[in-house]
Amino acid sequence: MDYLNNFFLIALPYLALAIFLIGTIFRYTSRKFQFSSLSSQFLEGRKLFYGSVPFHWGVIFVFFGHLIAFLFPGSVLAWNSQPLRLMILEITAFIFGISMLVGLINLVIRRYTTARLSPVTNKMDLIVYVLLIIQTVAGLWIAYNFRWGSSWFSTLLTPYLYSIFTFNPDITAVSLLPWPVKLHIAGAFVILSIFPFTRLVHMLVLPLNYLWRPYQQVTWYWNRKKVRSSSTPWSLQRPENT
Amino acid sequence: MDVRSQISMVFHLDKCIGCHTCSIACKNIWTDRKGAEYMWWNNVETKPGTGYPTKWEDQEVYRGGWKKSNGKVNLLGTGKRRGLTNIFYNPNLPVIDDYYEPFTYKYLDLIESPEGDDQPTARPVSLITGKPIDIKMGPNWDDDLSGTPDFGRNDPNLKNLSAEEQEVMFQLERMAFFYLPRICNHCLNPACVASCPSGAIYKRGEDGVVLINQEVCRAWRMCVTACPYKKSYYNWYTGKSEKCILCFPRIEAGLAPACMHSCVGRIRYLGVLLYDADRIESAVHKDDEDLIDGHLDIILDPFDEKVIQAAKMSGVADSTIHSAQYSPVYKYVKQWKLALPLHAEFRTLPMLFYVPPLLPVMATVKQVDNTEGGKMMNPIAKYWDDNWLYDTSTTELWGTLDQVRFPLKYLANLLSAGNEEMIKDKWKKLMAVRIHRRRVTVGDISQEKTDEVLREAGLTAEMADGIFYLTALAKFEDRFVIPPAHREQAIEMLDFTGDTKGEVGFGFKSKVKRGL
Ligand code: HEM
Numbered sequence: 134m135d136y137l138n139n140f141f142l143i144a145l146p147y148l149a150l151a152i153f154l155i156g157t158i159f160r161y162t163s164r165k166f167q168f169s170s171l172s173s174q175f176l177e178g179r180k181l182f183y184g185s186v187p188f189h190w191g192v193i194f195v196f197f198g199h200l201i202a203f204l205f206p207g208s209v210l211a212w213n214s215q216p217l218r219l220m221i222l223e224i225t226a227f228i229f230g231i232s233m234l235v236g237l238i239n240l241v242i243r244r245y246t247t248a249r250l251s252p253v254t255n256k257m258d259l260i261v262y263v264l265l266i267i268q269t270v271a272g273l274w275i276a277y278n279f280r281w282g283s284s285w286f287s288t289l290l291t292p293y294l295y296s297i298f299t300f301n302p303d304i305t306a307v308s309l310l311p312w313p314v315k316l317h318i319a320g321a322f323v324i325l326s327i328f329p330f331t332r333l334v335h336m337l338v339l340p341l342n343y344l345w346r347p348y349q350q351v352t353w354y355w356n357r358k359k360v361r362s363s364s365t366p367w368s369l370q371r372p373e374n375t
Numbered sequence: 376m377d378v379r380s381q382i383s384m385v386f387h388l389d390k391c392i393g394c395h396t397c398s399i400a401c402k403n404i405w406t407d408r409k410g411a412e413y414m415w416w417n418n419v420e421t422k423p424g425t426g427y428p429t430k431w432e433d434q435e436v437y438r439g440g441w442k443k444s445n446g447k448v449n450l451l452g453t454g455k456r457r458g459l460t461n462i463f464y465n466p467n468l469p470v471i472d473d474y475y476e477p478f479t480y481k482y483l484d485l486i487e488s489p490e491g492d493d494q495p496t497a498r499p500v501s502l503i504t505g506k507p508i509d510i511k512m513g514p515n516w517d518d519d520l521s522g523t524p525d526f527g528r529n530d531p532n533l534k535n536l537s538a539e540e541q542e543v544m545f546q547l548e549r550m551a552f553f554y555l556p557r558i559c560n561h562c563l564n565p566a567c568v569a570s571c572p573s574g575a576i577y578k579r580g581e582d583g584v585v586l587i588n589q590e591v592c593r594a595w596r597m598c599v600t601a602c603p604y605k606k607s608y609y610n611w612y613t614g615k616s617e618k619c620i621l622c623f624p625r626i627e628a629g630l631a632p633a634c635m636h637s638c639v640g641r642i643r644y645l646g647v648l649l650y651d652a653d654r655i656e657s658a659v660h661k662d663d664e665d666l667i668d669g670h671l672d673i674i675l676d677p678f679d680e681k682v683i684q685a686a687k688m689s690g691v692a693d694s695t696i697h698s699a700q701y702s703p704v705y706k707y708v709k710q711w712k713l714a715l716p717l718h719a720e721f722r723t724l725p726m727l728f729y730v731p732p733l734l735p736v737m738a739t740v741k742q743v744d745n746t747e748g749g750k751m752m753n754p755i756a757k758y759w760d761d762n763w764l765y766d767t768s769t770t771e772l773w774g775t776l777d778q779v780r781f782p783l784k785y786l787a788n789l790l791s792a793g794n795e796e797m798i799k800d801k802w803k804k805l806m807a808v809r810i811h812r813r814r815v816t817v818g819d820i821s822q823e824k825t826d827e828v829l830r831e832a833g834l835t836a837e838m839a840d841g842i843f844y845l846t847a848l849a850k851f852e853d854r855f856v857i858p859p860a861h862r863e864q865a866i867e868m869l870d871f872t873g874d875t876k877g878e879v880g881f882g883f884k885s886k887v888k889r890g891l
């Protein structure tokens with residue numbers, strides 16, 4: 134049992150983080166062309182709505198929920214100190230979790246019942262779907278059966294994750310948790326480890342820059358005012374249009 | 376004044392014969408690839424017709440371009456707020472069926488089928504799924520008004536034409552049409568650029584070509600919605616959007632773009648225009664009636680000393696200024712004022728201009744006595760013995776203008792944001808040139824009458840000759856005045872484009888490998 138705990142709660146996280154970092158950086162720097170959300174809306178534009186929209190809003194809310202619980206455990210506990218507020222938080226989170234699951238199921242049905250999507254579906258899509266579904270179902274199971282996650286996350290999981298990130302892994306507390314919780318933890322790291330090899334990379338290139346950039350973009354290969362001056366030094370660097 | 380140079384185009388619609396050679400030239404070079412089969416960066420559509428993709432002009436459906444409301448100009452269906460909140464699902468994205476499902480035929484079945492009682496057939500198969508399909512739609516399905524009830528009658532430009540006017544257009548005896556070849560307009564206020572959340576689309580400062588950086592595009596598919604001309608296409612296989620690149624590798628090597636080079640009707644002209652970038656914003660904010668004037672206003676006179684000086688200050692090369700002075704586009708658009716932008720009301724300031732068609736709308740069929748003509752003809756030559764004549768004579772001067780077979784309103788909806796006078800003005804010029812040349816070559820029209828016509832059209836005899844030359848006689852170098860590329864500014868020029876055929880192409884070389 135110790136052996137398994139050590140593997141899934143210590144070795145796997147480090148392995149996953151290493152693969153995630155190296156893989157994503159490698160892919161971003163040398164396989165840029167393959168960075169894409171790979172939208173399939175062009176081939177099927179109706180059913181996607183019932184999948185993509187609930188799934189994405191769900192996953193984003195749930196993801197930020199986890200992130201906040203990890204980064205600001207104190208404030209989450211303070212919020213939860215009143216039962217009503219705890220209930221509100223838990224129920225909203227649960228609803229977003231359900232929305233994510235419903236979206237996912239719709240996405241899977243859409244992808245495997247639409248003939249036109251088969252040429253743009255690969256094994257990795259299947260793996261992503263399966264992992265995400267397992268992860269979501271486990272998450273919902275925990276939320277329902279092992280209450281109240283938003284509170285015990287801050288006392289149990291935050292220290293564990295913190296210990297992982299500070300290279301001082303401490304699993305004494307988490308190894309006592311029931312197996313679905315462990316599955317949820319391990320699942321997260323499995324997803325992280327396949328992350329660079331899937332379409333999931335699209336979430337890293339979320340175009341927030343768009344919010345503050347001017348609408349129009351004009352690019353010169355060279356500084357056009359300087360290019361005419363004989364004092365401009367020659368450069369071998371090719372300017373990039375990014 | 377911030378002077379910039381823009382490679383712009385004029386398409387002379389009177390000359391287009393609808394042969395689609397341009398489309399094929401383009402397809403052969405750029406879009407003969409998986410995921411791009413359905414794309415026609417250059418397409419030619421029959422007007423009236425719904426075009427490609429179906430009804431692309433109807434922004435109620437496609438939500439492309441900019442819209443002015445309360446003095447502010449905003450993207451219609453995309454933009455910062457709408458683009459980012461609709462990023463998971465873009466409610467205004469055209470889908471493959473709005474274009475057509477690309478197909479091929481199983482030709483091998485013709486050869487490889489086992490012997491049998493029946494002739495083998497080549498069944499159509501989808502180029503997406505590889506499965507047999509029933510072809511419902513194809514490129515130019517409505518060519519030459521075929522399927523008019525489904526296509527011609529649904530043309531969005533028929534809006535605000537009365538039922539009678541429409542009826543007249545589609546009467547069999549009066550049926551008329553023309554072709555509208557379209558490529559990306561390489562706009563000055565491109566909606567595609569503005570809508571791209573990743574910032575993958577950019578306008579090249581040196582020559583104004585609008586490009587999509589394939590390494591930065593992330594398939595947020597906003598540009599497809601935003602371009603009101605639907606000239607940004609989504610490659611369903613690579614997960615990247617693509618668009619006309621104005622054959623920039625060819626331009627940088629001094630060659631005309633493939634569509635223009637191959638144009639059979641020689642309708643296409645390409646040259647530099649200098650414009651004042653500081654005034655783009657005010658031009659975009661003009662009211663609908665003043666849009667075109669505002670647009671043409673920011674195009675500068677390349678002979679003006681002040682403009683030349685300012686151009687030099689802004690880093691425009693001397694050779695480019697020189698090309699601008701010889702630009703056929705400048706002549707058509709500014710000197711002769713013969714060409715108009717397509718659907719200026721979309722407010723992208725398109726830099727492709729069209730000379731409105733005169734021939735298909737003016738000609739009438741009338742009954743004449745043909746016996747004299749018949750006698751003069753070689754006995755084996757054919758003549759219309761039933762005495763019907765396809766008549767384009769212009770002795771009635773402007774009288775025929777209001778009896779045209781195409782309602783003015785239709786062309787005005789297409790080319791002048793609804794301003795009928797503007798179209799009339801171009802038609803008068805086109806007719807004046809014909810009358811003038813008829814006086815010169817046939818001599819059956821008097822000098823006074825010609826002078827009167829020219830004066831009324833706002834032309835001089837020299838201008839009319841110039842228009843005649845550039846329209847009818849112009850040689851390759853007259854039609855395409857390409858500014859010399861500057862090696863130090865044109866990096867793509869060093870690449871051999873043949874290497875990139877069938878690959879990711881344009882810009883960098885790598886195998887087309889779809890992401891996971
Ligand atoms: C952070 C912001 C995110 C943005 C802007 C975004 C955007 C997109 C877009 C545009 C698509 C393509 C939809 C189409 O076919 O048209 C997509 C698909 C997808 N996204 Fe996201 N996404 C984000 C976050 C996430 C996250 C956090 C996950 C999961 C952990 C995720 C998982 C997926 C999956 C699995 C698909 C494929 C859907 C399918 O076609 O079946 N995304 N995303």
Ligand code: SF4
Binds near residue numbers: 558559585607
């Ligand atoms: S025509 Fe469309 S794709 Fe081309 S520059 Fe204008 S907005 Fe962009």
Ligand code: SF4
Binds near residue numbers: 394419638
């Ligand atoms: S090649 Fe020229 S004449 Fe032929 S369809 Fe194209 S634009 Fe018209």
